């Protein structure tokens with residue numbers, strides 16, 4: 001683009017210059033033609049004067065009078081003189097006696113210095129060496145008169161005067177009009193108003209070139225001139241002279257300069273604009289490029305991230321579906337695959353068997369040899385089991401030392417039994433050098449068969465679990481098929497019972513705490529201690545699974561003591577931490593009330609931990625009073641007297657009409673959560689709760705609603721006038737370590 005602009009500009013400039021030069025040449029040609037024509041005319045008059053001179057020499061006496069250029073107004077002729085053939089002056093227009101300047105020319109003519117002369121031939125002489133008037137040129141025309149023979153007409157012509165007539169022609173400072181003789185002698189030069197002349201170029205290149213030049217354009221550069229000059233030469237029609245007109249090139253070009261500067265500036269401006277535009281475009285392009293690169297990079301990064309995420313996902317899925325320790329499927333994957341297998345089994349006539357395998361005394365190994373050995377053992381067991389099974393049998397680890405195996409497509413129960421026996425033996429074989437220890441372990445396997453013992457995975461698993469307990473009861477290191485006569489729960493209970501005392505001793509139990517919140521300011525006014533069993537093999541076991549077991553096996557008193565001790569210990573610990581403690585309620589069962597030592601246990605424990613009695617509350621259920629009203633009443637009254645508050649738990653599920661309560665040593669009732677669950681939808685529940693609250697208040701009892709899970713229930717209870725609530729809505733039961741912050745804060749936002 002820039003090239004085009006500059007090429008266009010230069011072409012235009014050059015074109016205009018060429019046109020100007022052409023115009024100047026045409027102009028010069030016109031001027032040269034005019035000057036040559038006029039000079040021709042001036043010299044033509046010399047021919048006429050020479051004829052008058054001839055008449056004069058032939059005796060025409062009046063002719064002399066006509067040889068007077070001044071009288072004719074002929075101002076280009078300064079003087080006229082006539083000479084005879086001997087060189088005598090016959091006539092002078094200036095009335096001079098001698099004309100030495102002109103005589104010299106006559107003498108040269110007579111001595112044939114101009115060659116053989118012809119009549120009427122114009123001889124142009126060189127002016128006398130006088131720079132001031134160098135343009136005054138002597139001329140001579142020979143003629144022949146009939147009386148006196150040869151005569152010479154001479155004159156001095158003022159070419160300066162002649163050229164001055166053109167002084168207004170604009171040719172520029174160095175422009176000029178010149179008159180030359182044929183051999184390159186410059187007779188006169190008009191340069192502006194300046195006249196000069198008398199320069200002999202005959203020996204210079206310029207002079208030589210003039211000699212053969214035709215009419216038209218010539219290079220008028222001469223020695224000492226730096227530049228070419230374009231001149232136009234025009235020969236005189238009748239005389240051996242020519243006129244050269246030269247325009248001043250600088251002058252011509254200077255007339256174009258403004259316009260050309262304008263072109264130049266425009267070209268520069270457009271170029272700058274273009275360059276700026278280009279730079280702008282370049283910057284935009286660079287920015288775009290950079291943005292593109294950034295985008296590409298971020299796209300790449302995104303792609304990497306996605307593939308990383310996909311890898312993570314695959315890994316997570318693998319982790320989520322496989323047991324990290326043994327690498328076999330975990331419970332989740334087992335359920336998925338087993339469900340598909342069972343649905344396939346429905347179309348098969350073959351037997352499917354689900355093995356529930358548990359290692360006997362695994363905890364002992366863990367406790368004595370350490371977890372590292374325990375882990376290696378589990379890995380070894382998994383490996384052996386896997387190696388003993390067919391490829392399409394499904395082995396999974398449920399957790400701890402529990403493995404399950406889904407055996408598919410077995411021909412008979414006998415085959416299943418043989419496989420189970422083989423697995424027992426395989427696992428029983430010693431494990432050598434587990435972290436430096438040789439370990440022996442035996443498995444107990446429970447077997448449930450499809451379709452006989454269950455139609456789905458859950459049932460089969462439960463029944464295999466029962467069968468496994470049965471195998472353990474049978475002395476372990478064996479297998480058992482599920483038998484409907486098996487009492488599953490008793491098998492588990494038997495196992496739990498087996499380690500109950502040790503669990504109390506080993507502190508496998510712990511207390512979780514749930515806050516009780518009053519409904520005016522939503523302040524925590526108490527905590528309920530709820531027992532949990534952190535079973536090393538079965539995980540966290542909730543009280544419903546072992547409280548009745550403890551009650552039925554005379555262990556509840558022992559357990560109760562542990563609870564009293566643990567609650568007081570915890571209160572003391574919170575106090576020691578400087579936490580603002582609130583009363584902690586513990587659950588006491590009817591069997592504990594019958595224990596004569598309860599009062600003493602409570603009081604000594606309080607004393608042991610330096611806990612004020614009003615920081616301990618006791619929750620009893622209605623059943624306590626049913627079984628042995630007097631004893632319960634007595635013990636509780638004594639406790640109450642010593643400052644321990646009593647609340648009636650699970651209210652509504654038992655016998656008590658409210659009127660029966662008025663004689664009991666209680667300060668509050670806790671409405672069972674079964675009434676609260678549907679309080680918003682079940683009108684009768686709402687009525688029971690509302691009337692309970694109002695009657696309890698009439699008896700001076702506080703009312704606590706249990707199992708509050710939603711805001712709607714909360715609003716309803718608050719509107720009904722309930723004093724306090726407890727439930728998942730505010731807080732699920734949590735470990736003591738998590739209670740510290742709540743005790744600090746003490747308040748909930750509803």
Ligand SMILES: Nc1nc2c(ncn2[C@@H]2O[C@@H]3COP(=O)(O)O[C@H]4[C@@H](O)[C@H](n5cnc6c(=O)[nH]c(N)nc65)O[C@@H]4COP(=O)(O)O[C@H]3[C@H]2O)c(=O)[nH]1
Nearest residue numbers: 530531542543544547563587588589707708709726727728
């Ligand atoms: N669905 C639902 N449940 C809620 C909500 N808020 C609390 N709960 C649950 O309701 C039970 C309240 O205790 P509880 O009625 O005394 O009923 C207790 C109590 O009777 C007994 N128990 C707990 N700890 C002890 C103890 O140390 N000694 C004795 N003898 N019995 C205990 O075991 C029962 C069950 O205790 P947990 O399983 O801990 O169950 C707790 C608690 O987790 C709720 O919003 N929704």
